[in-house]
Amino acid sequence: MFALLLPLFVQDITILADTLHLGTGQVLSHAVVSLENGKIQSVMEGVSHGFSKDAQQPEGTYYLPEAHLTPGLVDAYSFLGVHTAGYTVDETKESGAAHALSLTADLDAPGFLHAVENGVTSAFLSPDSTNVFGGLAAFVKTSGGNPFNLYRPALSAAKVVNAAAALKISLGLDASKGNHSPWGKPQDFRSRRPTTRMGTVWEIRRQFYRALSYKEERGNGLADANADLDIMLQVLDGRLPLRIQARRNNDVQTALRLKDEFQIPHMIIEEGSESWRAKELLAAAGVPVVVGPAYDEVSRAVATGPTLAELRLLANPPAVCCEGLEEPGHEDHAPDAHVVKITGFAQDLLLATTTPRYDAAAGSTFGRQAEGEKATPATPALLWKAGVSCAIGSAEAHDSALSEASLIHQARTAVQWGLSPEQALVMVTSKAAMLCGQAKHVGQVAAGFDADLVLWSGNPLVGTSRPLLVFVDGRLAADLR
Amino acid sequence: MLLSLLLLPAAIFLQDAPRPSPWLLRPTAIIQPDGTLLEGHEVLIQGDRIVKVGVDLELPDGTRIAELSGVLSPGFVDAFAFLGPREDYRPVTSSLRTADARSLEAKDLDEDRLSVGVTSFHLMPRPTNVLSGWGSLWGSGQSEARVKQSRASLSLLPDRVADRRLGPDSLPGALEILQKELPVIPKSTHFLNFIDTGEALQGWRSLQDDHAHHFVAMDGIFDFGGALANQLVGLPTAFSFLDARTAETWRRLKKANIQFAFGTAQGSPLTLRLAAMKLSRATKNPAFAMQSITTHAAALVGVSGIGVIAPGAYADLVLWSGHPLDATSRLKATMVSGMTVYRANPLEEK
Amino acid sequence: MSAQHQKMRSSFLLFPVLLLSLTGFSSAQEGSVAFRVGTVITMDGSTHSPGTVVVEQGRITAIGGADLEIPFDVLLKEYPDATLFPGFAETHTSGGLDRANENVPVAPFLDVKDSIDPVSYFFEDELRLGTTALGIIPGANCVIGGRGRVVAPAGMTMEAMTLDDSMGMKIAIGPKSGWSRSAQMAELREAVSKLNRDLRTKAQDILHQGAVKADALKADEAGEDSEEDGDMWDSSGGYVRFGEDFPGKDLLSEEDVDEIQRGLVDILNGDERLWLWCPTATDVFHGKTWAEDLGLLDHIIFVVTASAWKAADLLMESGRPVTLTGSMWHVERDPVTWEEVRTFVPTVFHEAGLAFSLGSEKSRMGPHRLGYQAATCIREGLPRAVALAAVTTNPAAMWGMEDQVGALKVNADGTFVLMDGDPLDIQSKVLQVWIRGSKAYDRNTDERLQRLLKGQSR
Secondary structure, eight states, X not given: OOOTTOOSSOOOEEEEEEEEEOSSSOEEEEEEEEEETTEEEEEEOSOXXXXXXXXXXXXXXXXXXXXXXXXXXXXXXXXXXXXXXXXXXXXXXXXXXXXXXXXXXXXTOHHHHHHHHTTEEEEEEOOOTTSSEEEEEEEEEEEEEOOSSTTSOTTOEEEEEEEEEEEEEEOSSGGGTTOBOSSSSOOSTTBSSOOSHHHHHHHHHHHHHHHHHHHHHHHTTOSOOOHHHHHHHHHHHTSSOEEEEEOSHHHXXXXXHHHHHHTOSOEEXXXXXTGGGGHHHHHHHXXXXXXXXXXXXXXXXXXXXXXXXXXXXXXXXXXXXXXXXXXXXXXXXXXXXXXXXXXXXXXXXXXXXXXXXXXXXXXXXXXXXHSOTTOOTTHHHHHHHTTOOEEEOOBTTTSSTTOOOOHHHHHHHHHHTTOOHHHXXXXXXXXXXXXTTOTTTSSSOSTTSBOOEEEESSOTTSTTOOEEEEEETTEEEEEOO | OXXXXXXXXXXXXXXXXXXXXXXXXXXXXXXXXXXXXXXXXXXXXXXXXXXXXXXXXXXXXXXXXXXXXXXXXXXXXXXXXXXXXXXXXXXXXXXXXXXXXXXXXXXXXXXXXXXXXXXXXXXXXXXXXXXXXXXXXXXXTOSSOSBSSOOEEEEEOHHHHXXXXXXXXXXXXXXXXXXXXXXXXXXXXXXXXXXXXHHHHHHHHHHTOOSEEEXXXXXXXXXXXXXXXXXEEEEEGGGOOOOHHHHHHHHHHHHTTOEEEEEOBTSOTHHHHHHHHHHHHHHTOHHHHHHHTTHHHHHHHTOSSSSOOSTXXXXXXXXXXXXXXXXXXXXXXXXXXXXXXXXXXXXXXX | XXXXXXXXXXXXXXXXXXXXHXXXXXXXXXXXXXEEEEEEEOSSSOEESSEEEEEETTEEXXXXXXXXXXOTTSOEEEEEEEEEEOOXXXXXXXXXXXXXXXXXXXXXXXXXXXXXXXXXXXXXXXXXXXXXXXXXXXXXXSSEEEEEEEEOXXXXXXXXXXXXXXXXXXXXXXXXXXXXXXXXHHHHHHHHHHHHHHHHHHHHHHHHHTOXXXXXXXXXXXXXXXXXXXXXXXXSSOOOOSSXXXXXXXXXXXXXXXXXXXXXXXXXXXXXXXXXXXXXXXXXXXXXXXXXXXXXXXXEEEEEOGGGGGGHHHHHHHTOOEEEOSOSEEEEEOTTTOXXXXXXXXXXXXXXXXXXXXXXXXXXXXXXXXXXXXXXXXHTTOOHHHHHHTXXXXXXXXXXXTTTSSXXXXXXXXXXXXXXXXXXXXXXXXXXXXXXXXXXXXXXXXXXXXXXXXXXXX
């Protein structure tokens, strides 16, 4: 719960922590961190102090014994404030590269409050995947903005830090949903490509080629300014990173192929449900991955279900001869005359009952159900072991008040499935910041960095720990003691 | 009720042809939008305008005097009422004018408005296009517009402007269209911006457009009201379902120094007075509520001279049996442009 | 043709394999093993570090420290860094069933034994997470749902899995899908009224027929089928023990009651534990009143959701145990400001002095796992003992099986879980699970898990 009397101005703050995680994997003990003007002023180790928990602490000094201090968590892949279609993605055209999410994201969304309470101080808001080109992603702080909402306390909204953090492209099935071929249905702007996965890649290629010829024509003064293509050129020049959402193995490989084809300097794979299957290729290409949240249902990840061959066999079992049956007229017959073929509705029913049923993972993009059969919660561990640069994101986990699948929980799950604890913390702090283009500002406790810090009741990777104090830009954003 | 005083003025109110000679109205009291109650004051009307308001007024020759029992208030102004079904599916239809669309053949033109004290209304095109066209101001019951081109309509309501055949599909699409169109629209154009989310407000601000505009918050004002401090904002009367959250929201809006202007949008004219009554109860401020359906509504429309009882204003007056926002008051007569066009219970004046 | 030949060939191959496996069996006693580990958490008040547990023929025969003597014919396994504890207990779930409920609202004749699917992925997942006992019972979309039973998540047949078949009956106060509460309570009352009418009618029939059973006076010989008519139902009178007397009541036998209604007679007789589904606080009130009216309060276990924190006093008054299913948090939104108010329900229950257990939702891997829920309780300030009890001994007590499961004590089942860390540590892995002295799960041979961990595809 928010303490309503939180300071609205940034004061100089000193935090004393028995254990300090720097965000790089290093851990210091008995550290003193001082904050000034919203930045970290200094970090000192091995300082003994006379403070005890019960002693009166001076204004602006915080000491909680046995607490762990970490950098504020950076959610490298988040849908906070991103409502499906309608408000943030315009589907009139698939290639709205210049649409900036920062203009239409709901920075007042209650999800940001939940994120702060779970220790997440900054988030990379990724446009929805309903368009091939989703537009410009935004990097925000989860607190410190002035809310429009009449009922929200001051400074409790999110604040945009970078309105053009990356260009988002979505591979796979999501973007082509809703489109249809022109035959048979009423004509509207959805009577267009792409309707398939390869159509999506066609749209991407088309735009890139258009951008290349636009570059030439602009140079010759033959073309008018086009905001979308200007963005594409920024990507090709390396001035803007490219975030490409790819779940399936073949989508990841397609992304790598596009990188080669157009020599895209900065590409980051997003979600990467099956990216572990292409880990060698990713490592060789040096392409990092921001991994989406792990599923909640074990069987969904574990059960691989019947193979296609098995399904075919079930649907069309081999001929069973009636040898031995004493019925007239069965002596002479063609070999397949008594095959029991299952067709039509019955076949669908059979297929429906034999494929494993899953609980749906909630999310603003529903393609996750169809495109992640070979996902495993061990993805961060597998990628890291293969030498792929990797961070963890939580997608829409903070939207619900009841969700306990927040970013720190994703890190805990990753440890459970084989990642080392140091790396898990790195993947939600400094590594995440790096993959959001904010490596010098957030994700580490070091002088000069933004004063985004979280004080936990214990080791953050343990299930019995929770955030006690959350600082964003040097201001106490949540006091949960 | 002083029935005796009604004997003489009954004769006057039975006439419905405009008379060139001036009228002096002597009501029991006059109530102004700012809450001032003027007892014993008189109103001098010439033609369709008010000439003077005061006590012991000097009267020109031929002035007829009407002694009225009741409270005289300015007629209510409906800040925005939508006209008809969706006209056109294109996102930009800026040549559309509601002034062209009014039907003059209805027998009891605006009887519903007159019976509840709405003497002027601002007819706006439906906000189903990003730029729908021009609104116009009418006196109730009249066949010619008072102002033919008042405000232009701009809509960032994604659910309404979305169109599957021509686009846009959503808010960013609407913003993109505006980005192209706004620079070529004349600077003198004054918009009424229809929005229902904070994102729309955010998006509008990002365009950094400098046309004059006022916001009309069709929904969800608690979500973004905090960003509209010190502004005049239009609100649909449909929003006035008075639950605890609405009442608290209105109080907070008032505290942020936001002025309300009610419009019936698609609803019945009766809701205009009801909304003001609910606002009065929620904020405990009848004057503030009166302003929301008189002077503030007039300001939203951009027309002075309606919603006030002052020299030079249109003679749009309503006679009530008590304070207009009191639920037990009933409307006795309505005058528009100096002509009495509605009387309640004509047979009672005997 | 070829398919048949193939079938026969494969069965020819299978037989020698089976034979080999049988003869290759060790000479050690079946169901006997001893573990010496780093820590033994008994849930019986003691923790041994290091500790030893001896299991013989499926039952624990000794628990002690490092120097505990082990019988010569029991195989000793040593894991100096591991922790051993009784395993989590899932109090009340409808997982592992073909379908949670039938369409029939009043169905006391249903039993989960007919629906449990031993090869369901659900049981495999439970083993993986260290759950050793589950109370499987019909779901909540019913009025009277049927009988449940306590099973272990290992075994090829339902009988092999069963730990106890007298878990009880499911009764729902919270309405069936699409119904209102008044319709739900009406149906429940109607079922009882109908039963009473039918019993009286049947008793009248018996009296009119003049068929006085010769062994009517032998009603105290419970379960005996005195007429040997070949079925399993008792035909001696005195079956109906509840309610007012009516002519011929003592002549009614189990056989006389329609099999669709027998379960209801058992309920009203007070022979069944009753799991009362009360999803809202108001349902707790109605459920408690209903049970009190029928004199069945002592058999009730309240199955509630987070919203029941508002009825904590009422639950305390009833003196009955409570099992919390679903989320442990209750979230309400202020109607004016829309500010969220969250209440952590286990804290409310603990402060009210209630004996409660936790239940996980269908999703297994996330924060709804029993171990993680217990850790969350500690995070929110509950004592460790209370949190652990809520997922081990309290469920066992609710099932009436305190001496058999939930805690490691002498003569309890030799059922336990071996983990590489504390059970409540999210990073601890389940290494092995032993059910009644036989190994039911080993992480090293968990093919599906290994596939996920190593990233192999089929």
